Amino acid sequence: MKIVFMVQLSVTSEQNGAKYAQLWIGEEEDLWQLGWSSMNMDKEQVDIWYEGSSWNEMMHIYRFQLAIKMSEGYRPLIEGIFHESEETKQRNQHTQKLQCYSELYGREELYQALCVWRRKKASTERKAPYFIASNRLLRMISTFVPHTLEELRELPGVGENKLTEYGQELLDITTKETREHGFPLNWVSTVLTEEEYESWNYRQKEQKYKQELDKFNLKKSVLTAIASSQSLDDISALTGLNRRELVDFLEELEKSGYDTEMLIAKELTWMTDDEQELIWNAYDELGTSFLKPILHQVYGEDPAGAGPLDQLYERLRMVRIRYRRQTETSKQVG
Template sequence: MLIVFMNQMSGADESGHLRSAQVWIGEDEGVWRLGWRNIEPDGEVLDDEWYEGNSWNELLRVYRHRLAMKLGEGFRPLIEGIFHEPGESAGKNLGVQKLQCYSELYGSEELYTELCAWRRRKAASGRKAPYFIASNRVLRLISAFVPQTEEELLQLPGIGVSKASEHGVEWLEMTARIQRTTTFPLNWVDAQLQEEVFLSWLYKQKEQKYKQELDRFRIRRTVLLGIAEGVSLTQLEERTSLSRRDLVEELEGLEKEGYDTEQLLQVELDEITDLEQETVWKAFEELGDTFLKPVLQRVYGQSPNGDEAGGTERLYERLRLMRIRFRREEPGKAKVG
């Protein structure tokens, strides 16, 4: 095997003992291999192979994910720059990340729990998804820095004038009951947050990010292979563990990127009569393809009965599949709606 990349890694364990390791990439007759080698103090070598296959793109995603895990455990590279992303951790962004790190490590769990309960009630009463009210990170920041005024609220990343005006009074009612030990402005965080603690937190964020990217890459590959084999959405559900709705969204994304999804569309729409397909097509031409509810009502009536087709959700699925074909074949007729 030809080693095309290797970097020496080192770091101390919880007891302070120095650890050594190597991360490497090799190639052997067109097969890529990726691995990690622990080098014990007594010279013993323990190998852990992370990847073996012919996809360089998959190897890179596995590399980023697994390396982020090791960096989160405290390992650091002998040669710097192997994990740099353009523009990351620079200027204002670095300050925001440190505030987020501090809030997740040292925030008040009691206040955070209270804020989450408030968000659930707010979301239920307004019939909105909780993240539309406030993200977990915003609630973490509030729980850690306990702002007492609207001016202090506005110093937290993710809280603008609109959010402060809409929810600030209720947030401040909760924080007023908490005795805080820190002050505003928050420029003290940079000095108080230990660099190694911050780096470990940062690499944990990377680990989660790269795990999602790897999962998405593998799901997309499975879907594309399934399309080539002529499988159905039901079969893809079993292969990917995604819902039919998520799979249709994946198809829409693939179509936008120029992939050919027609074979799967044909499998799914084969049971729909030519007359029904013509009616749907005409409705798209007349009503536009942005909003599906008017099309649904035009084709299936004001109170559509989708029992035989698997429910109204399945009718919407049919329309979304038909819309993929419509947008590909009649791009000039698509309307904003």
């Protein structure tokens, strides 16, 4: 096998001193192999992370597995294996360090009190809790404990609208608490060690690349299932997604240029040509942005007699995929 890429990494601990490992990519007869080798009890241990023909799949696994190792403390002898520009790192560093410190040194009791406030507020305003405030923002508020609106404004994620709507209510909770450090928050960079920050940063990358890898594998599974003429229910059982989530994913695939027509045709075989034509004409007249007007135009103001609402919306969305694909094709040809 020909090695086309290799990097050496090391991790140092007080108990074991320095440990070294190698990350490598090899190629033989158009097959790729991605591996990690390290010394364990004076014996070389080799872990093969990937074997196959897909460079794209291998790189998803490369980023995810490398982030895991670096969150464990491994560092490359040559920097730059994640290809991040210094400009991007510097631009995001202040916000990231505030987030890092709040997760490592947060005040759990105050955080839970803020979560209770958010839950009640969301119920009163009939909003999803994350519209009120994200977990990340509540973590920072509970850690840095702002006592004034100006201090609250200093936290990333607090805009003027949020400050006006919820600022005083948040301060009613935080001003009852004492704090070790004050504002401004430039002290965070001096208190937070570089190793703490780097390990935390790579844990964030680990989560990000895990999501990307999961999405890649989901796409691979769905496309393979479509090619083998499986139904939506079959794919639901395979992936664990419900039908609505799968139709969401089909729309994403179509936007990315993948053709899902084989599955759509299979699912719409029981629809009459007249019903599909009514839906198609409604999209011509009303556009594809909103489904409710289409629903009422095709099935009437009280569509319950035509079937369960979730099934009706599923029909509309599948026909919409076809409609958008044909419209886009017509534009390109024109």
